[in-house]
Amino acid sequence: MIPRGQTAVSEAAQEIDKLMGLHPKGFDLSLDRITRLLDVLGNPHRKLPPVIHVAGTNGKGSVTAFCRALLEAGGYSAHVHTSPHLVNWHERYRIGVKGGRGQLVDDAVFAEAVRRVADANAGQHITVFEILTAVTFILFSEHPADAAIIEVGLGGRFDATNVISDPAVSVIMPISLDHQPYLGDRVELIAAEKAGIMKPGFPVVIGHQEYDAALDVLMSTAERLHCPSAVFGQDFMAHEEYGRLVYQDEFGLADLPLPRLPGRHQYANAAAAIRAVKAAGFTVTETMMEKAMSSVEWPGRLQRLSEGRLLSHAPAGAEIWIDGGHNPGAGEVIAEAMANFEERQSRPLFLIIGMINTKDPVGYFKAFAGLVEKVFCVPIRGSEAMIDPVILSNAAYDAGLVAEPMSTVGDALEAIKAVADPEALPPRILVGGSLYLVGDVLADNGTPPK
Template sequence: MPSRAEQEIERLLGLHPKGFDLSLGRITRLLDTLGNPHLRLPPVIHVAGTNGKGSAVAFSRALLEAAGYTVHVHTSPHLVRWHERYRLGAPGGGKIVGDDVLAEAVKRVAEANAGQAITVFEILTAVTFVLFSEHPADAVILEVGLGGRFDATNVIPEPAVSVIMPISLDHQPYLGDRVELIAAEKAGIIKSRCPVVIGAQEEEAVRMVLIETAERRDCPYSVYGQDFLSFEERGRMIYQDNTGLMDLPLPGLLGRHQLANAAAAIQAVKTAGFTIPEHAVETAMTSVEWPARMQRLIKGKLVDLAVPGSEIWLDGGHNPGAGMVIAEAVATLEDRNQRPLFLITGMINTKDPVGYFQAFTGMARHVYTVPIRSSGAGIPHDELAIAAHEAGLSAEPVHSVENALKILRDSWDKSEAAPRILIGGSLYLAGDVLADNGTPPQ
């Protein structure tokens, strides 16, 4: 049975559009009715980007909490429960909001809206500001939902720092079909004279759009590769900025790209004015957690269905840029032992499946494509198998992740090393997997 908060949100989904309608007018009106809670927040670290923004949020939270600060965290989308979007700061580490607290906040915000036209995401973002303004904390980490300029989170007038993580093509119907256009939208979170941190960017055109925006708005800014950077040396992460070097453990999040994400977070919390001792940075690198981002599934109901001894990874990355960094992370695993790689993939219809699959050409032995239970926008699994074929991969559609795991187990040659299985292609699918496995985010 749905919890109280889930019932309140489901009621709103029946009244208001579920999708995005990018504008700030509706949420500004609603926040004004609520007494402008977004103006009564602790210092805000505002994070945008196509890929890596979730990791930057996770690293920033780990850094601040390791240094003894209390931190509110807003992320979206959730994986299993709506509550995951709201983590309230507490001594010793923040906690996902309790059901009664969330239910009351959602009810109050909906009543303040009084049935006026609005999207559910805007209502839930207003809930973020209500919760975070009414519970004390030292900092807020605020993840952008979509884009930046017209995202509902972009009502913060003076962020302690705006962070722009790697930008690539995604959400083209909303944001534009060229990376420069997408960069301009995401640069919309940059506010006049407020500090900016620009994470690692593949495209020089993107970097220039972000730098030019910061300069035009008279913002102090720092750029990855220019003002700060990180690299691996002898199994350690070296972080460097204009204050010196730190010799740190490798990040707990898998993949070489996480070194740059960690560096952006270190630079962001320092730029925001927080003092983070080096021992706290060391702790944060190993304690950081981010569900469904190269998350190893060790136990659970689905794990029990796999070939005994299988190595199972879950990642919600869903565009060609994410495919590339995930494939690179998997390739680092290949260095350790020679397990054959199998993909179990589901995607929604706003993504580029061929571009995603191309990252795994020459790596994956076979792909099982699956429908996505929790989204009506899933690509039909037979069409997704065709996309995998177009990318040069062997593929077949099956009915579910459970089905794929059983087929693989029942046909496995026991003389071969147990497989490495990557489940991914969508955060919706990742959420379904964590729910079915009995291991939801905590």
């Protein structure tokens, strides 16, 4: 069996597929197994370049992308670890290139690292995510780079990446409710888990926080651990002015182009990245910031599909956007972005949504009340945890939206084509609710991340 979303049977995919059959899926939050395994491997996590360690409910992928863009704009090489992948496992590991753009890991190198880690584990109880995290440390310790940007998988305190004891900087992005069975059902409990990546005496950057309860936990933890901290809205900030991004911190002010990533929420994400890269000890010039705002990329997050096979199923001239945000907090920022698009160009908005059963669909859908013509709910291919499209349609209905279940994204696009008003502007279509669904769309469209 090929792992979900994999478009071709690569050598590394085959090795990971073997592990998927041997070890439990999902999460089992603990540091004991990964610590034991890393010890057998010679503790590669202690041989990394300066680490920017990123946690948060929303925005951690975007701030990771901005950090990478900033460093590469300055000629630095930056390894990048993210999860989950959208189409190919290789997306989780970008190897830094001095003076250039980091490249997804070579398949043979990746496969060999997976084999080495699996052999070192010797069949002992472990999760696949922990093995793949050990692969991160193997790859990033054995390829020279100026920095390593490592995104937390789930939570923080007991996430497998949290064996890093001396980060150049820890970054905590916006916190809201998600993964409640693992992290708690109140934002302050979730904040405490995310704050677990802070290490005594090492710098911390706290991104924009919607909830005061979360911010209080993060600030008090940083104070208790004597971490030099920078807090969005207090020590650094960013806002739009005359179509430009104005960034300010204690070091000065910069007048920058708006980020290439759409949505006002990206202003705060860009600001957190700038402050984080500075806190990690790198010189950040205004030229670097300008270049980064124009070059940053983050597939599957408010990404517009401008080419590919699926476009033929949509109405002519339609805008198709994809975004893997899947919790109420993500729904709010995505809906705000769609509303801002609407201010500039009025188009009817349709949603094509698939979700898994650990999420809050009603909370997600409520953010779109009053914006959406209709929601089409679809299954997520190969997912045992998907919400049945009929049940998901009922959740959309409970949030005040008109909804209908469909069999595939292509069918939903054809349904939108059938109801689109030829006298009006072509519709705007958002496909999302799950990174897994977005990965399937990118694979089916023939436009995987590179």
